[in-house]
Amino acid sequence: MERRVRARGGLDAAMAAAVVMVAAVVVAQAAVAGATTYTVGAPEGLWDMETDYNEWVNRRTFHPGDKITFTYSRELHDVVEVTKAGYDACSNANNISAFRSGNDVITLAAVGTRYFLCGLTGHCDSGMKIRIDVIAAASGPSAAAGPTAAPPPSTTSASSPPVTAGIGLVHVIFSSIDSTAIMAAKALLILAMASAVLTTALGATTYTVGAPNGSWDMRTNYAQWVSNINFRVEDQIVFKYSSSVHDVVEVTKANYDSCSASGAIATFTSGDDTVQLNAVGTRYFICGVPGHCTAGMKVAVKVEAATGSNTAPSPRTPAAMAPNAIPPTVGGRPVPPSSSASKSVGVRSLVGLSLSAIAAGLMINLHITPTAIMAAKVLLLVAMASAVLATALGATTYTVGAPNGSWDTRTNYAQWVSSINFRVGDQIVFKYSSSAHDVVEVNKAGYDACSASGPIATFTSGDDTVQLSAAGTRYFICGVPGHCTAGMKVAIEVKAATGSNSAPSPMAPRAGTPAAMAPNAMAPKAGGRPVPPSSSASKSVGVESLVGLGLGVLVAGLMVFY
Structure with a gap:
């Protein structure tokens, strides 16, 4: 007893x-x-000249630790952070910082007001300006206002x-x-x-090449950019660029010095390429388009042993990239990341x-x-x-057509889907040049006839995330005349989420699409705009x-x- x-x-x-x-x-x-992540203008709009940003911010309360994401076509717009005087005058002279990636994530690190506008001529005057008032999350007296105020206490307060x-x-x-x-x-x-x-x-760090003031382009000083960062083994770098204008080629030191893309170690062409730094040493990357490397599109990344914690990246570097992308295969295409993040x-x-x-x-x-x-x-x-x-x-995220293609007229989508079991809760990401293609969700009849009339939803951002929220088959085509008949159509059969997902083939990326597309992005609304992902991924x-x-x-x- x-x-x-x-x-x-x-x-x-x-x-x-x-x-x-x-x-x-x-x-x-x-x-x-x-903390919450807000996509500016969503869900009715994005970063454009049609959205009423005063009305948008009035429906939201921003606190230190929250993030805002500007999603837009980088061929048409940019994002410039300015002072109040610059905001009032629609002037980007003496700006605080400028963003041009088309998918810019900004952390609201302190109490105060921050001002953003589009720097292209006439766009701010047309309404592309937004004021973000960040208030303390505490119920007591607010922290000192102003953009230079010290960051608030940890969210465990x-x-x-x-x-x-x-x-x-x-x-x-x-x-x-x-x-x-x-x-x-x-x-x-x-x-x-x-x-x-x-x-x-102790987590590894992801760096967007050139961020926050540039990307993979001919304007950024990459020698200056790398001088501010200590790269460690297991970190990763992400190249963001227009795939119709640039590419990324990994080369030897000799070819780096001579700006030669011959005998490349690997070539990337997706416009959003993640490279894992998996060993100590220096890796060399150039743009293979003639004349671009000599114009400055080259970067040498020195990787040190992963002793101690990494130097913190700029708070404005998008936290958008999967934390476990694996190194590229020889043969020209990046190997997609595995599901080992979860x-x-x-x-x-x-x-x-x-x-x-x-x-x-x-x-x-x-x-x-x-x-x-x-x-x-x-x-x-x-x-x-x-x-x-x-x-x-x-759940799993799949980039359509990856790793050997994207949303284009070359990829065999019937072959691509044959190797994947899609489950409820998964999501698919369409990556493409928004100036050349779009994505239209249609019914089966429209899919069979390659007709975009009466679409269920239309996407035009160039980086569209669609949640597979129910069992059944969904149909997508490119609405540009002739593209669907040339092969730009894909039918996604979604099965019930019973048990764990079957492991996709090595051809199907899992967590490699940007984390700016949260794993719980909602299904698109009819009307042409993708509904942006919310911040509830970490909560789930x-x-x-x-x-x-x-x-x-x-x-x-x-x-x-x-």
């Missing part, structure tokens, strides 16, 4: 400690989920309502359990927070939680009790269950992690009790 009572007490303490771990995850995930609720939950649990469980819980809470910080700090999160969660459980066990064993050992075992089981669940629940991961931990707690508790 005494043994059963002791076991019961041990179970209660272990379960309490495990529940506190869940509470810690709630707190951490609430903090991560607090107790002033944030979701975090306050989480801390309150932890407090309630602490007040209702015995001293041994409290000791275990406090140790685990501290270790969980340390693990989260360490995981964030798996690495699961692995890191497993390692962090397992270390927390082990360390907590050692700490508690200063007062060794069966309860302490039981608590550590439960948390280790919870960590394993959570990692498995988080890995299994990931948090929910899945919470569910995994909750299930792990229950299962582990039953195992220990019996």
Whole structure:
């Protein structure tokens, strides 16, 4: 009887400690989920001369840590950050910064007002100007205003309502359990927070070549750009450019010096190419179009060992690129990234939680009790269950036609789709030159007849993300006369999301499309504009992690009790 009572007490303490771990995850995930990404003008418009930006900003509240994304045709517009005087006068003289990638992500790092306009003649006067007022997220007195104000405290601040609720939950649990469980819980809470910080700090970095003031073009000084960055093994670089004007060729040092693209190591032509820096050394890239390299389109990237954390990139470098793209294959095309991004999160969660459980066990064993050992075992089981669940629940993003093509008249789309099992929750991305093509979603009759009349939706941005939100077949064509009959049509058969997705062939990229297209972009609205992705992608991961931990707690508790 005494043994059963002791076991019961041990179970209660272990379960309490495990529940506190869940509470810690709630707190951490609430903090991560607090920031929001807004696509300027969406969903009715984008960065253009038709959208009423005063009305758009009036419907939103911006806080430090939020991000805004300007999506536009870089052949038609740009984005210039200016002072208030420049904003009022529609003048981009003495601008703060300029963006030209067509998909610019800007972090609102501090309380104050920031001013943006289109720098092309007449565009600002036509309405392409926007004022963003960033206010403190705290309910108390606001932080000092002004664009130079110090960044606000971490989003884990107790002033944030979701975090306050989480801390309150932890407090309630602490007040209702015995001293041994409290000791275990406090140790685990501290270790969980340390693990989260360490995981964030040690991540690889993605750099957009030339950003934030340029891209892959003939205007940017790449020697100056690389001088500000310490590239490390596992970082990656992204080349963004107009594929109808430029390309990217990786060459030897000799050919870099002579601006020769002969005997290329690899050639990229998609307009949005991600290259993994997977070894120490220097890599050389040029534009292979005649005359462009000699005009300055060449960059040497020196990669150092991944010791310590990377130098932080500029806050205006788009965080848009997949964190796990793998190096290019020989033969001219970049190899698409694998799906290991979501798996690495699961692995890191497993390692962090397992270390927390082990360390907590050692700490508690200063007062060794069966309860302490039981608590550590439960948390280790919870960590394993959570990692498995988080890995299994990931959706997949596919770039249409990749890696050997994109949205063009050369790719065989029937062959491309034959190697992929599309599931509900996945998304597809159409990448193309907006001056040459478009994307039109049609019904089956329109697909068979290559007719764009009566479209379901039309996309023209050149970088369009479509969510596959229901089972069935969806049909897409290029609406430019003659292009559909030349082969620019694809039918996507979407199956129910039962179980995990079948692994796509190596020909199908997974997480390599820009993270500016969040994994939860909604289906397009009729009317011609793609609906931009929201910021809830990170929140859904948090929910899945919470569910995994909750299930792990229950299962582990039953195992220990019996």
